Amino acid sequence: MPNDQPVRYDRHGEIAVITVANPPVNALGLAVRQGLWAAMDRFDADDARIAVIVGEGALFLGGADIREFGKPPVAPHLPDVCDRIEAAVKPVIAAVHGPALGGGCEVALGAHYRLAVTGARFGFPEVHLGLIPGAGGSQRMPRLTGVAPALEMMCSGAPISAPRALEIGLIDRVAEGDPRKAGIAYAGELLAEGAGVRRTGALPCPTHDAAAFAEARAAWAKKAKGQVAPLVAIDAVEAATRMDLAEGIKEERRLFLDLMQTPQRAGMIHAFFNDRKVSKLPELQGISPRPLDRIGVIGGGTMGAGIATACLLAGLPVTLIERDAASADKARATITGNLDAAVKRGKLKDAAATLSGLSTATDYAALSDVDLVIEAVFEDMGVKKEVFTQLDAVLKPGAILATNTSYLDVTEIAAATSRPQDVIGLHFFSPAHVMKLLEVVVPETTAKDVTATAFALAKRLKKTAVKAGVCDGFIGNRILATYRGAADRMILGGATPWEIDAAIKDFGLPMGPFEMGDLAGLDIGFMTRARKAATRDPRDIVPIWADEMYHKGWLGQKTGQGYYTYEGRKGTPNEAVMPLIETAREGRPQQAFTPEMIQRRYMAAMVNEAAKVVGEGIAARPLDVDVTLLYGYGFPRWRGGPMLWADTEGLPGLLADIQGWAKDDPYFWQPAPLLEQLVAEGRTFSDLNEATS
């Protein structure tokens, strides 16, 4: 086959080698499926005695081509290609390196023998796309491994290593080195043994254990709350216990195609591609980041220690500055605790080795050779300017000065230095070594390669970076303030905190706004309101009951009483809050709120503010808001994000609701100009993503 084909066929003596070469991930798009089918026809027809299928590049096969989803499927379909491989009249080996995911794993299961080289991993990530394996995986895998490992892999979507695959019987051999060479060697052995075809599909149905399926359904309904695909995966595996392969594959296909039509599939694929688009900013194309070999952190409190931990976990040496030795020691202890917890979570092997990358100091001179410093001191503009003045004096030319502020004006901080072009905001979310979101806050004065370096740091830290403009709260906290405000207005209008929390959890967020307040501490909300009091619009409302709660010392979980009373972490509605709420409601019209009404208002407020954030250029595209809410605020991934939710609901209806509510509260429900524009033009937020990508 000519070299530019996505599937090549060549011979190594009696062995046919079938190579899939479809960069970047050897996705099983139409041309690859056609190529595999043709290669199997050729293999059956020629005098090769055995075939080896390998992937070219960094991996075996990355699965079905996700870009084809939502379009009419074109034959040969992947399940038919896997059947075609299995039906070969001579033995076929899959020689796997790197990921064999989804359809990639299914092609390997269609082969008669499976070899993996060290470092290979096998997985069924379809549930992360709102789907299930759709090319025989749910039928063939349990025939090899039994039901339990198949349920775990298909419901969790988590990959397994080559040794684990060998242990459960998914593969036959683990080898070292080049997959083509290892595959050819294995083929030689099999020929010498006179091994013939060995069709997985011909194996007996796996044993049906009703208790195991009931247990899996209960467990995954909880672990994957709100998600449909994991439970459907269980149905598909259960079909394998009572149907022959052909029937089972038909049933799997039926379940798969049903899921293909669901909003959850659309939401999770939207999220999948956004994860990759969010760091692709036109203005950064071709801009190289600056060196990132040594990091400085100023302040060893919760955030500073968390940021230092994140850098150490990424293998970046850190110099942490505190005001005195005792504080530096305390920071070291916090970081040590973070690393020990990472070991307990199985995220780290050797805490001591990782900790050896940390040095602490009390003198800024220790930062003279760092490439990037992240300031994480008290949220006060004066204190921050003092820190940046000192940094400006000691850092080498070209070093980057970053602030972790969560709302202060980064442009103003930059202007306090002689090098505003080297100043940027890196807003981490607590705990900084766990939360994936990083808001990269970019003043107009910041150099492009500084922004590029911030995104490079995020990648090093395995975080998802989103570019934000400078405003109070940037993207996430600004939108949060608004949908929290919608919740407060519903309290004043007759809803209880507990009704709102329940409705928002039913929508799919892990917590409602009042549970979240209790967790974070109600003093934070009080201080934010106090900070904004001087500039508050007189038409705005103040949740005076919340101020009362603060003055009573009801701060939430940390004091055992807030909107809930706590025995340990379990919360019970705190009815003592109601008299405070009733006082605040005096003179206001009251109504009953259904969960749907609560969800609609809460989400409309979120989307309306998000449209303002995009319209003002604080977020570059609607997708940046979706990614922010997914990674920083617990928005359910299976909904894709608030902007996709709005498109799915329909922008005209949302705008009409907002305009209706604006009649009673014109200040809060001021429609976003961008929302009005899109409705007038008949466009959606997704259209805007396309236009700006």
Ligand code: T1G
């Ligand atoms: N289809 C189409 N494009 C894909 C793709 C896929 N399966 N996987 C990755 N890409 C694109 C990605 O968008 C990016 O594009 C580029 O490739 C590099 O990706 C029937 C139905 C394989 C571990 O879910 O996990 O099989 O941004 O940056 O870090 O049962 O990609 O450059 O334009 O992620 O080296 C199941 C998803 C599909 C695997 C490689 N498979 N992909 O990671 O590269 S459903 C998956 C990954 C299925 C069957 C079912 C990773 C990777 P761009 P990347 P990477």
